[in-house]
Amino acid sequence: MGLPPVVVGLIFYLILSRSGPLGFVGILYTPWAMVIVQTALATPIIAALSHSSIIGIDDIVRKSAITLGATSSQAAVKVIAEARYGIMAAIIAGFGRAIAEVGAILIVGGNIAGYTRVMTTTIALETDKGNFELAIALGVVLIIIALCVNIILHWVQKRGVTV
């Protein structure tokens, strides 16, 4: 779950670079490379949180579905449906993880202005250049987005808690 993002970025860089095994695809320094590395970073988090919310559903729910006439796959669907709020929370947590990412996407995206430069990498670059106004402004926007994500996450988790 806790993969160090910079290392993941480095691994994908090596895979996608011209001399790497997937170099022929030619997507290093494109948004595609960033999407792939973000997916690789968020998927384990979403999977782990979803898994723990699904195994948190009492087995009696599955047995009830079965005894009411469900096939085993229909019962599995029911159990997943019972974990829906936990799964939504997992997806939001994954999203929160992705919008905060800097290192990995910097490595595979190259921070090319107007193409692979995103808010977090802009902040890093502008701070480096001493251009604090832009960095702070973007920082505020990013914090507001993160705050919204957290509010939604909190709301979803609260809805999931019944009784």
Added chain:
Amino acid sequence: MELNLSISNISKAYNSKKALNNCSFTFERGNIYCIVGPNGSGKSTLLRISALLEDADRGKVIYQKGSEPLNNSMELRRRITLVFPKGGLFNATVFKNCAYGLNLRRKNKGYIKEKVEETLGDVGLIHKMEQNALTLSSGEAQRLALSRAIVLEPDVLFLDEPTASLDPGSVIIIEKIIDILKKKRHMTIIMATHNMFQVQRLADKVIFLYNGEIIEAADVNKFFDSPDDERTLKFINGEMIY
């Protein structure tokens, strides 16, 4: 459909501790069977295995249509259902919980609505139809769990302590429903209970389980008046030492 159930030489152990030992019995259609016995004697286990929710280690659960044995198919499983003592309700409205089994059977919407409303009316939950099932009181939850099963009109209905958390009035209502299911629909009802008065009110036959073994199985009158095994007598009189 005439569905007959018998179990033969059922044994089951959990972590090498015996829960059931060589249980055999034939259930006759249209009767109410009450299974009694101390805590941990294997009542719930016997119900789960008979309802095909769990496999026995040894022995057989045999369902027959007339005298023709049926294999463990979806069609058979949809003619029997078990109500757990608690839990297993879905995070959805009372209506949706009750409609679940009918939806699986692809009944049409109009039929489902009519049938679910009728059944929720019977168990006294019609005014709670839109409430989330997980917010019900434990007695209401138990009645919903029962309604979810009886709405399906199974041939064999297994009930695990169906009135354990009900108030006295609700107990009587549920017992009436169970009695009607037997008389009007000729359902075979097999229930575990700790309430000896309930056994006397409802049962045609009583099965006494002790340490995973069927010690006594008799008509209700004989069971209470002149049981064959002295352990049965001790149990009934509350003198059993565990």
